[in-house]
Amino acid sequence: MNVSVGIPASASLALVSAVNLAKRYPVSAGWFRRDRSFIHAVDGVSFDLMPGETLGLVGESGCGKTTTGRMLVRLTEPTDGQVLFKNQSGDLEDIAHLKGAPLKDFRRRAQMVFQDPYESMNPRRTIFDTVAEPLHVQKIGDHSERFERVSETLSMVGLTPPASFLFRFPHELSGGQRQRVAIARALVMEPSFVVADEPTSMLDISIRTGIMQLMNELADRLGIGYLYITHDLAVARYMCSRIAVMYLGKIVEMGDTEDVLQYPVHPYTKALLSAVPVPDPEATRDALSIKGSVSAPVDPLPRCRFYDRCPIADDYCRDNDHPPLEDKGAGRLAACHKA
Amino acid sequence: MTTDPVLVVEDLKMHYVTRAGTVRAVDGVSFAVARGQSLGLVGESGCGKSSIAMTLLKLLPDNARLVSGSIILNGVDLTTLSEDQMRAHRWDRISMVFQAAMNSLDPVYRVGDQIIEALEAHSASAGRDAMERVRELFDLVSLDPTYIRRYPHEYSGGMRQRAIIAMALACEPDIIIADEPTTALDVIVQDHILREMQAIQRSLNMSMIYISHDMAVIAEVCDVVGVMYAGKLVEFGPTTEVYARPIHPYTKALMSAFPSVRGEKHDLTTLPGEPPDLLDLPAGCAFHPRCAYATDECRTSIPPTVQRGDHWATCWNPVDDLGGE
Amino acid sequence: MSAVNAQHAVPTALWRARLRLALQSLRENWQLFVRTRIGIIGLAIIGLYALLALAHPILMNTVWEPRTYDPVVGYAFDETQQPAPPSLKHLLGTDPLGRDILSQLMFSARSEFLLGLLAATVTVVIGTAVGAIAAYFGGWVDTLLMRLADIMIMMPAISVLIVLSALIGVEHFELALIIGILSGFGATGVVLKSQALSVVVKPYIDAARSAGGGHFHIILVHIVPNLLPLSFLYMMFTVTSAIFSEAVLSFLGLLDVRMSWGLMIHTTESAGYLLQVTEFWWLIFPASLSITLLCSAFYLVGRSLDEVVNPRLRSR
Ligand SMILES: Nc1ncnc2c1ncn2[C@@H]1O[C@H](COP(=O)(O)OP(=O)(O)OP(=O)(O)O)[C@@H](O)[C@H]1O
Ligand SMILES: Nc1ncnc2c1ncn2[C@@H]1O[C@H](COP(=O)(O)OP(=O)(O)OP(=O)(O)O)[C@@H](O)[C@H]1O
Ligand code: SF4
Ligand SMILES: [Mg+2]
Ligand SMILES: [Mg+2]
Numbered sequence: 011m012n013v014s015v016g017i018p019a020s021a022s023l024a025l026v027s028a029v030n031l032a033k034r035y036p037v038s039a040g041w042f043r044r045d046r047s048f049i050h051a052v053d054g055v056s057f058d059l060m061p062g063e064t065l066g067l068v069g070e071s072g073c074g075k076t077t078t079g080r081m082l083v084r085l086t087e088p089t090d091g092q093v094l095f096k097n098q099s100g101d102l103e104d105i106a107h108l109k110g111a112p113l114k115d116f117r118r119r120a121q122m123v124f125q126d127p128y129e130s131m132n133p134r135r136t137i138f139d140t141v142a143e144p145l146h147v148q149k150i151g152d153h154s155e156r157f158e159r160v161s162e163t164l165s166m167v168g169l170t171p172p173a174s175f176l177f178r179f180p181h182e183l184s185g186g187q188r189q190r191v192a193i194a195r196a197l198v199m200e201p202s203f204v205v206a207d208e209p210t211s212m213l214d215i216s217i218r219t220g221i222m223q224l225m226n227e228l229a230d231r232l233g234i235g236y237l238y239i240t241h242d243l244a245v246a247r248y249m250c251s252r253i254a255v256m257y258l259g260k261i262v263e264m265g266d267t268e269d270v271l272q273y274p275v276h277p278y279t280k281a282l283l284s285a286v287p288v289p290d291p292e293a294t295r296d297a298l299s300i301k302g303s304v305s306a307p308v309d310p311l312p313r314c315r316f317y318d319r320c321p322i323a324d325d326y327c328r329d330n331d332h333p334p335l336e337d338k339g340a341g342r343l344a345a346c347h348k349a
Numbered sequence: 350m351t352t353d354p355v356l357v358v359e360d361l362k363m364h365y366v367t368r369a370g371t372v373r374a375v376d377g378v379s380f381a382v383a384r385g386q387s388l389g390l391v392g393e394s395g396c397g398k399s400s401i402a403m404t405l406l407k408l409l410p411d412n413a414r415l416v417s418g419s420i421i422l423n424g425v426d427l428t429t430l431s432e433d434q435m436r437a438h439r440w441d442r443i444s445m446v447f448q449a450a451m452n453s454l455d456p457v458y459r460v461g462d463q464i465i466e467a468l469e470a471h472s473a474s475a476g477r478d479a480m481e482r483v484r485e486l487f488d489l490v491s492l493d494p495t496y497i498r499r500y501p502h503e504y505s506g507g508m509r510q511r512a513i514i515a516m517a518l519a520c521e522p523d524i525i526i527a528d529e530p531t532t533a534l535d536v537i538v539q540d541h542i543l544r545e546m547q548a549i550q551r552s553l554n555m556s557m558i559y560i561s562h563d564m565a566v567i568a569e570v571c572d573v574v575g576v577m578y579a580g581k582l583v584e585f586g587p588t589t590e591v592y593a594r595p596i597h598p599y600t601k602a603l604m605s606a607f608p609s610v611r612g613e614k615h616d617l618t619t620l621p622g623e624p625p626d627l628l629d630l631p632a633g634c635a636f637h638p639r640c641a642y643a644t645d646e647c648r649t650s651i652p653p654t655v656q657r658g659d660h661w662a663t664c665w666n667p668v669d670d671l672g673g674e
Numbered sequence: 675m676s677a678v679n680a681q682h683a684v685p686t687a688l689w690r691a692r693l694r695l696a697l698q699s700l701r702e703n704w705q706l707f708v709r710t711r712i713g714i715i716g717l718a719i720i721g722l723y724a725l726l727a728l729a730h731p732i733l734m735n736t737v738w739e740p741r742t743y744d745p746v747v748g749y750a751f752d753e754t755q756q757p758a759p760p761s762l763k764h765l766l767g768t769d770p771l772g773r774d775i776l777s778q779l780m781f782s783a784r785s786e787f788l789l790g791l792l793a794a795t796v797t798v799v800i801g802t803a804v805g806a807i808a809a810y811f812g813g814w815v816d817t818l819l820m821r822l823a824d825i826m827i828m829m830p831a832i833s834v835l836i837v838l839s840a841l842i843g844v845e846h847f848e849l850a851l852i853i854g855i856l857s858g859f860g861a862t863g864v865v866l867k868s869q870a871l872s873v874v875v876k877p878y879i880d881a882a883r884s885a886g887g888g889h890f891h892i893i894l895v896h897i898v899p900n901l902l903p904l905s906f907l908y909m910m911f912t913v914t915s916a917i918f919s920e921a922v923l924s925f926l927g928l929l930d931v932r933m934s935w936g937l938m939i940h941t942t943e944s945a946g947y948l949l950q951v952t953e954f955w956w957l958i959f960p961a962s963l964s965i966t967l968l969c970s971a972f973y974l975v976g977r978s979l980d981e982v983v984n985p986r987l988r989s990r
Contacts, residue, residue, distance in 0.1 A: 070535040083884050117886030130877035134899050136691050140878075144885035153685065177691035184623050185394075195881065214393040214562065216620035216639075219606040223619060241535065244608035248617060271610055285540040286610045287565035291588040293611075295569075298540050 066250030361418035389571030461497030507538035586660025713978025796854025805866030826860030910976030
C-alpha cells in the first residue's frame with residue numbers, strides 16, 4: 011500500500027483507514043447507446059480514523075457521504091480502493107476479502123447507525139428482537155445472557171427502565187426513543203467503530219441535543235471511533251474533533267473542527283459556512299459568493315469539481331486536473347489550486 | 350413598518366377529532382400581522398404550526414373542527430365565508446407555500462402552464478398577459494425564463510421551491526404563508542431562497558407568516574416571532590427581544606439547545622422528557638413536566654400572561670425577571 | 675432476577691408481546707374487513723359451504739343410509755324413475771344414475787375446499803419464496819426467476835391442464851399442485867416480488883446485514899413476514915381459480931375424480947339432460963350455483979383483504 015494521498019505516517023495506528031475509495035454507479039445514457047455514463051458518487055477518498063476519535067463527514071446532499079460510510083462497513087462494495095480495518099491481532103486488514111469467521115468478527119466490531127429512525131427498524135419485531143439481533147446472528151450468549159446485555163445497553167442509551175421498552179414495538183416509541191434504540195442496536199456488540207449516518211437529522215432540537223451528548227459520552231467511555239455523517243456544520247462542531255468536507259465525491263478540506271470552522275481554506279468550505287443561518291436576529295451574513303446548486307457527478311470533467319461554482323477559479327483551474335488534497339500548513343488538508 | 354394590521358387572529362381553536370380522542374392542535378391562539386411584517390412561528394414537530402396555517406386558509410381535513418375564534422383579513426372574517434367565497438380569497442389575498450411543496454407541482458404539465466392556469470383561475474390575467482406575468486414572476490424568484498417551458502422533473506429541488514414561491518406570489522396576495530419552505534434543502538440553496546423571499550417581501554410590502562422549527566432561520570427572516578408549544582403560543586414578540594431576553598423557559602431551552610457554527614462554542618443543554626401528547630395534555634402549563642423552573646402552580650393552574658411592552662409570554666416563573674415585581 | 679427465572683421470563687414476555695401485536699393487528703384488520711361488507715358476505719358463503727362439507731360424514735353415519743345416499747355408488751331404490759325431482763327424502767332430487775344430489779353436493783364441497791386450500795398453500799409458499807429470493811438476490815437469480823415467471827404466465831393454464839390430464843391421470847392432488855406451481859412461479863411470484871422489492875431497500879435489512887446476518891436469516895426474519903399479508907390475499911384468488919379450473923376440467927371429463935361439482939354437470943351432460951334446464955333444473959343448478967357462489971365468495975374475501983392490506987385502496 012503505497013498510496014500517498016492524505017495518509018499520514020501514523021496510518022498503522024489507525025482503527026480504520028480509507029485508501030483511495032471510489033464508487034461509481036452506472037447510469038443509462040439513453041436508448042440504443044452503448045457507451046455508459048457513470049455517477050462518480052465517491053471518487054478517491056482517503057482518511058484515517060484513530061481509535062476513540064470522531065471524524066465528521068459533512069457536505070451537501072448527494073455529495074457521497076452515505077456511500078462512503080456504507081463502504082466502510084462493507085454494505086456497499088467499492089469500485090476502487092480499499093478499506094483497512096484493525097483486526098483482532100492489531101493489524102490493518104483489507105476488509106474486501108473477508109469471509110467466514112473473520113467477516114463475522116468484522117461485523118461484530120464495525121456497526122452503522124442509520125439515518126432514518128422510522129425505517130431502520132422492522133415494524134414487526136419487538137425492541138428486544140431488534141437490539142438482540144446482532145447477538146442472535148452472531149450466536150453470542152444464551153437467551154438470558156442476551157436479555158441481560160440488551161437491558162444493559164438500553165439503560166446505557168437512556169431507555170430506563172429497560173423492562174418497559176423491551177417488549178414494545180417501534181410504532182409504540184417516539185422518534186427520539188427509536189433513535190436511541192437504533193444506537194443501542196449498534197452498541198450492543200461493543201463495537202470499536204461506528205458509522206453514524208445523520209443520526210439526529212430527523213429529530214427535534216430538544217431531543218437532538220440529548221442524543222448528541224449521549225453519543226459523545228459513549229465515545230469517551232467506550233473508546234469507540236465514530237465516522238459521523240451530517241450535513242449540519244453546527245452539529246459537526248459539537249460532535250467531531252476533526253471534520254472532512256466533501257464535495258461531489260471528493261474530500262476538499264480536512265482538519266481540526268474548530269480550525270476549519272474558524273479559518274476555512276477551501277472556497278467551498280467558506281461558502282458552506284457563510285450559508286449557515288445564525289440564531290441571532292442582529293447578526294448579518296455576507297451574501298454568498300457561489301451560485302447554482304450541486305449536480306450529480308456524472309462523468310465529471312478532469313478539472314476541479316468545484317470549478318463551475320467557484321468564485322475564485324481561474325484559467326489554471328480550468329486547464330488542470332482536480333487538485334490533490336494536500337497539506338496547507340498546520341495539519342490542514344485542502345484540495346484547491348488557489349488556497 | 351406600519352401598524353395597520355393585515356391579519357388579526359383572535360382566540361383561534363381548531364381540533365382534530367380522532368378515534369383516540371380530540372387532538373387540540375390549535376388551542377386558543379391570538380396574534381396580529383402588520384402590513385409588510387413577517388411573523389415567524391417556531392416550535393417542535395407536532396406542536397400545531399402547520400395546523401394554524403391550514404386553518405387560516407380553511408383547507409382542513411374532514412376530521413378537523415374549527416371550534417372558535419376569528420380570522421380577520423383586511424376587515425373580512427374568513428371564518429364566516431362560504432367555501433366559494435373562500436376560494437376567491439385564496440391565492441388572491443392569502444396564499445401559501447406548503448410544507449414539502451417541492452412535490453406539489455404536477456409532473457405532467459410544464460411549470461409555466463401551471464402558473465398560467467392558477468392566474469387564469471383567478472382571472473388575474475389571461476393569454477399573452479398571463480405569459481408576461483409568468484416572466485415577471487420567474488424574474489422575481491431568479492429563475493431562468495427558459496425554464497418556463499420545462500417540466501418539474503427537469504428542475505432541481507431548489508428551483509422547484511422557487512417555482513412554487515413564484516406561484517404563491519402570482520396574484521400579489523396581501524399575505525403569504527410559508528410552511529417550512531426550505532427544510533428539505535441544502536444550506537446553500539436555502540440561503541438563496543431566504544434572501545429572495547425577504548427581498549420580494551420587502552419590495553412588494555407584503556406580509557408573511559414563516560413557519561419553521563429552525564430558530565436560526567426565523568432569526569434571519571422574521572421581524573416578530575411566536576413560539577408554540579402544544580397548540581398554544583407561549584411567547585410572542587419582536588425577534589430581537591425574544592432572542593435576546595426570552596421570558597418563557599421553553600424558548601430559553603430551545604435556544605440553548607441550538608448548536609451554532611459561529612461564536613464561542615457554548616455547552617448545549619438538553620430538554621428532558623418527550624414532546625407533549627396533544628391527546629392528553631398535562632394540567633396547568635403544558636410544559637411543566639419538562640421545565641426546570643416548574644413550581645406547584647405550574648402543575649395545577651393555567652399560567653398568566655407576562656407582558657413586557659409588545660413582548661409577552663405565558664408563564665408562572667418568567668426566566669428573565671427584569672420587571673422586578 | 676435469577677438466571678433460571680430469566681431464562682423462562684424472557685421467552686414468555688417475548689411471546690406475550692408478539693401475541694399482543696398479532697391480536698391487535700388482527701382486531702384492527704378485522705374491523706377494516708368488516709367495514710368493506712363484501713368480505714363478510716364472502717365469509718358467510720364460505721362458512722355455509724364449510725358447514726355442508728363438515729355435515730356430510732355425520733349425515734352418512736347417522737340418518738343417511740349409505741347404499742342409498744353414497745354420493746358415488748349409491749342408488750335411490752326408493753325412487754321409481756331416475757333422475758327424480760326433489761322430494762322429502764331427496765331434497766335436491768337424484769341424478770340420472772340415481773344418486774342423491776344433495777349428498778353429492780355436500781361430499782364435493784369438502785374436496786373443493788381441500789383442492790382450493792392446497793393449491794393456495796402451494797402457490798403462496800412458492801410465490802413467497804420466489805418473490806423474496808428474486809428481490810433479495812437480484813442479478814441473475816432474479817432474471818432467471820422472472821423469465822420462468824414469464825413462461826408460466828404465458829402458458830394458458832386450462833390448455834396445459836388439458837394436455838397434462840390426457841398424458842397423466844390428473845386427480846385433485848395433482849391438479850392442486852399444478853395450479854399452485856403455475857401461479858406461484860407465475861403471477862403471484864411476480865406480485866410478491868414487487869412487494870418484496872419495497873422491503874429489501876428498507877434500512878433494517880442493511881442493519882441486519884451489518885450485524886452479520888446471513889441471507890437465510892434476512893429472508894426468513896425480515897422479508898417473508900412482511901410479505902405475508904399480501905401472500906394471504908393471493909391465497910384467496912388462487913382458491914377461486916383452482917375451483918373454477920377444476921369445474922371446467924371435470925365438466926370436460928378430463929379429471930380422474932370420484933365426485934365434484936364439475937363432474938355432476940358432466941354426468942348431466944353425458945346423459946343428455948344439459949339442454950333441458952327448465953325441466954331438470956335440479957341436475958344443473960345446485961352444482962353450477964355452488965361453483966359460482968364459492969368462487970365469488972373467495973374472490974370477495976380477497977377483494978376485501980385487498981382493501982385491508984393496501985391502504986391506498988381503502989375507501990375513506
Ligand atoms: N444505489 C445507487 N445507484 C445509483 N446512484 C446512487 C446510488 N446510491 C447513491 N447514488 C448516487 O450517488 C451520489 C451520492 O449519494 P449519497 O447517498 O452517498 O449522498 P449523501 O451525501 O449521503 O446525500 P444525503 O445528504 O442526501 O444523504 C448521489 O448522486 C446519488 O444519487
Ligand atoms: N388530520 C389530522 N387528524 C388528527 N390529528 C392530526 C391531523 N393532522 C395533524 N394532526 C395532529 O395535530 C398535531 C399538530 O400537527 P401539525 O401538522 O400542525 O404540526 P406541525 O407543528 O406543523 O409539525 P411539523 O413541524 O412536524 O410539520 C400533531 O400532533 C398531529 O399529529
Ligand atoms: S481549485 Fe480552483 S476551482 Fe477548485 S476550488 Fe480552488 S480555486 Fe476553485
Ligand atoms: Mg446520506
Ligand atoms: Mg408542519
